[in-house]
Amino acid sequence: MEIIILGQTPSQKNAKRMAINRRTGKPFPVTAPQVKEWQKSAHQQLTTQYKGKAEGKVCIGYSFFVKDKRRRDIDNMIASVNDAVVKAGLIEDDDWQHLSIGGADAELDTKNPRAVIYISEE
Numbered sequence: 001m002e003i004i005i006l007g008q009t010p011s012q013k014n015a016k017r018m019a020i021n022r023r024t025g026k027p028f029p030v031t032a033p034q035v036k037e038w039q040k041s042a043h044q045q046l047t048t049q050y051k052g053k054a055e056g057k058v059c060i061g062y063s064f065f066v067k068d069k070r071r072r073d074i075d076n077m078i079a080s081v082n083d084a085v086v087k088a089g090l091i092e093d094d095d096w097q098h099l100s101i102g103g104a105d106a107e108l109d110t111k112n113p114r115a116v117i118y119i120s121e122e
Helices: 033-049 074-087
Strands: 002-006 016-020 027-031 058-066 099-108 114-121
Touching: 002 033, 033 074, 058 074, 074 099, 074 114
Parallel strands: 058 099
Antiparallel strands: 002 114, 016 027, 058 114
16 A cells, blocks of 8 residues: 655654753753644544554555755654654554564655655555
8 A cells, every 4th residue: 555645754853852841940852843743744644545553564665755955864754654654543553563664765856745655564
């Protein structure tokens, strides 16, 4: 099955800032607003295109189409998509017992950045 997630896939790992807890005074990491917006949009797109939950282990292949030539780590984009797939309830978890990574690639598409994921049950 092919699923398309429109928009530039962010790196959740690199999109954090530190905030201070007003009650305790201790710092904690906060996810950037643009990442939260992408997560919300990805969740909607995933649940619209894929109904149900995979029964067993799945293999996911990834094709990323990025909006510019800025340096991006493909493993961070994979992690963002995996987190969205789990949050949308398509798979139980993104651990080795539920997910196998089939491959990943990225190329430039300035007009239509997106992630295309290919899910197959093993």
